[in-house]
Amino acid sequence: MTLIKSISGIRGTIGGKPGGALTPVDIVKFTYAYCHKLRERRPKPAGERYTVVVGRDARISGEMVENIVCGTIVSCGVDVIKAGLASTPTTEMAVMLSGADGGIILTASHNPRQWNALKLLNEKGEFLTAAEGQAVLDCAESEDFDFSDVGSIGAVTEEDFTDRHLDKVLALPAVDADAVRKAGFTVVLDAVNSVGGIIMPRLLSRLGVKCIELNCNPDGEFAHNPEPLPKNLEELSATVVRENADLGISVDPDVDRLAFICENGEPFVEEYTLVSVADYLLSRAEAEGEKNLVTVSNLSSSRALRDITEKHGGHYYASAVGEVNVTTLMREKGAIIGGEGNGGVIYPAIHAGRDAMVGVALFLSNLAHKKMKVSELKKTYPEYHIAKNKIELSDKSLIDKILNRLKEIYAAEDINTVDGVKISFEARREWVHLRRSNTEPIIRIYSEAPTESRAVELGEDVRKVAEDIMKS
DSSP: OEEEEEEEEEEEEBSSSSBBBBOOHHHHHHHHHHHHHHHHHSSSOOTTOOOEEEEEEOOTTHHHHHHHHHHHHHHHHOEEEEEEEHHHHHHHHHHHHTTSSEEEOOOOSSTTTTTEEEEEETTTTTTTOHHHHHHHHHHHHHHHHHHHGGGGGOEEEEEHHHHHHHHHHTOOOOOHHHHHHHHHHEEEETTTSSSHHHHHHHHHHHHEEEEEEEOOOOOOOOSHHHHHHHGGOOOHHHHHHHTOSEEEEOTTSOEEEEEEEETTHHHHTHHHHHHHHHHHHHHHHHHTTTTTOOEEETTTTHHHHHHHHHHHOOOEEEEOSSSSHHHHHHHHHHHHHHEETTTTEEEETSSSBBOOHHHHHHHHHHHHHHOOOOHHHHSSSOOOHHHHEEEEEEETTTHHHHHHHHHHTTTSSEEOOSSEEEEEEGGEEEEEEEEESSSSEEEEEEEEEHHHHHHHHHHHHHHHHHHHHOOO
């Protein structure tokens, strides 16, 4: 049983006791706190109604959680627009399209079927800031609740925003639907039996792409581990080769992460989802004479985005880990594209959130223009490999000691302390990033190098140094 509370929401396994798992009691407390802080965040004249959009992925507990969340919202005197089975980016778009005051997404993203979560949005369809999220947590813990009387309870309406979301995607100037249609692509789609099985086939159909559906029944019975990593996509890879398809597409249960499989069954690698889309957009912007060619990703994402950006004469910036940190820096720097190395593409021309539909439409547009196989496209990008490691600690107080000492030991290298410690070995095109976990007494270690063996070796070398510091 696990319940994880953070500034981005509340997440846990279904079933068990309050505080130890995600129970109806926790859901009510957290939803009430969101509604209460919504009024403080967006004051309105007396009598003017508040509205919140609620959307969910297809996991088995989704309907139960949705009923509790919607019931709690109306008991707070707030109206609900139920978006039903909707991807995370669709729910984000729904807040904007409906003019709502906020939104709650019911999804545990790539976590297994026993998990669910509440993710909180502001009136722009963006995740709450750290301060706003902390205020919701504090309110939920206080249990100082005051629900509306019967004459003031909210109302519930239902609306499907899927096609309106796709309308916006296909209207983007960078999406060349005609070129994609002429290319006559065949793809295999693995939607892990969640809402990607609803929205992604519609997108591909409108782009004139033949879609072979794999695990596209949105019943929440995930056919495999839902994180779109190569080890979980063996069935997709085999199907792409067997069907002689042009590529494979994999999305996570809430469709904000995206990974591709090459025509030969090899992974395109999710780190390169953003890289390929950025290359396409930067090429267009450069050709049109734009000067502010800026990209952003987080510190643990591949250096390849920086290399591609600088190849086009642009500027790359790295944020702290976390989608809200990426979008904040993107807005500050005026980035044309950004995201995360986990397959998350954020294109501010449509909205400030990871969106697999946008990623697919832009990727296919790029592929149609390049007129090459996906494996050939992959070879045009600089090759890097990322390895992941960690240090388990018995005492969280050791984290600062380890990170501070590492800064001293590697002072001669390029050091970034925006989020933990990132050490870049520029001459070797390598880096290692150490950061504290938000939920566990561990330090996460990410390392990248031009070869897989070197990435593993680098991470292990720095881990041993950190462990020696811990023992000293």
